[in-house]
Amino acid sequence: MSRFVTPALALSPTPDEQAAQAFVSSLRNHVLNPLAAAMKARFEAEIAPSLPEGATGRDVHAAMRGDRLFRFYSAARVKAQDMVWASVRPIIDRERRSLADRFRALAADRTTAGTLTLDPGLPIPKNVAALDVHRMPGNYHLDAGADDLAAGALYENGLAVFSFGLMGETLDDIGQSIALWLRHRLPDFAPDAVLDLGCSVGHQTLPWKRAYPDARVTGIDVAPACLRYAHARAQAMGVEAHFVQADATRAPFPDASFDLVFSSMFLHELPKADIRAVFREAHRLLRPGGLMLHYELPPNAKLSPYDGFYLDWDSDYNSEPYYRGYRDLVPADEVARAGFHGFFEASVPSLGWYGADAIVAAADADRAEASDRLGRLGDGVTWYCYGGFRGPAA
């Protein structure tokens, strides 16, 4: 499954290993599309009628637990998740030295002025250090030092198998879609400096440089091997970006040093106190008039009880302990609490699935449409994003 992986960092799976990966992608596609649809149909026909008025996603979960389809769906999904990582891990073990060598060569290449700044003394937050998020063995912060790319390679190659094409040819459909949407939503907005929080391997960081070529684009994360991978990937793709090992709750940048602070699939990995700290930090980092923008899972308040239950599956069964707590928050309240104004939210059509015209139409429509496709990795996915603006200087 090297199709979606950065070519200069691609692994060399044998045909048997490629076949094993393709099987896992097919399995996930089947579980998340037809099997999920059958489970929902079962819910609507046999379980929903017995639920009381005002039932929540938690009530749906309680009612579904004993259902045979839910059990098969869930057991197959957990097994498929483990098979994702198992299908790429041995190849990385075999090619880990080669990846390190490729990193060194790409880092030495001066094709772009992009930089990498690591901070070996940075404490790894407990929400990262204590978990293997989405059952990825070793998690994002796994690091053997000295040019090691393994965690980044595990994530990118795993994501290629995991997403069965729904994240785009270069696994950056979210960043591409939202950057295109923003350019049409705010045609006069021209940031000089963009910051991507919790950027991992930089998939959703680089689209900002393409959307705003004059901007200085920076990505931060706590995971060193992912950042090395991000730097090598950006160098290989010829896109200038700056990657810094830093904690988004206390980023090492001066006040008012960015015009756009963005994150993608990051906030739901944090405890509530850290989410609020990140919002305060974004407010500190933004210049007056600057924009905070997050791609995230949609909040429970925007979804039906069933769809809320469906998305919260990861919180219960996929090592995503902060997922539900995050989705119980009300984005408008959190954005206002941190001092931002002009809250907005939008459902941005996937560029790969719907095309650019649909994104332009969505930018003109300016609303977040609730649907069972919103934020759900499956056919016809749309990306939920929201944000607010920093007011003028006091």
Next chain:
Amino acid sequence: MSDFPPLPQEARGKRPVFFDDPAIDTLLGMLLELAQAHWVARERLARLEHWAAHAVTSATVPFDDCYALPAEAAARLAAERDSFVARLFAPVTKG
């Protein structure tokens, strides 16, 4: 060979169980491993069959890891794979 330590094989944390008898979770996992192994063999056989039918006659193309199916045959095989997975789960959705 790599001079790095091997990556961890298992995710930390308790593995979820969904059936009243955990043996069913275990058996489903075994079934999916077996299905994956079957599919790996199926793809290898498809490559070998294609090579036998098309390449061996010219005696210039070896059957090795570089021998790949042409795009059209690969697409047919991908459809067959999706169909195979759907058949595996058909008793679940129809039962």
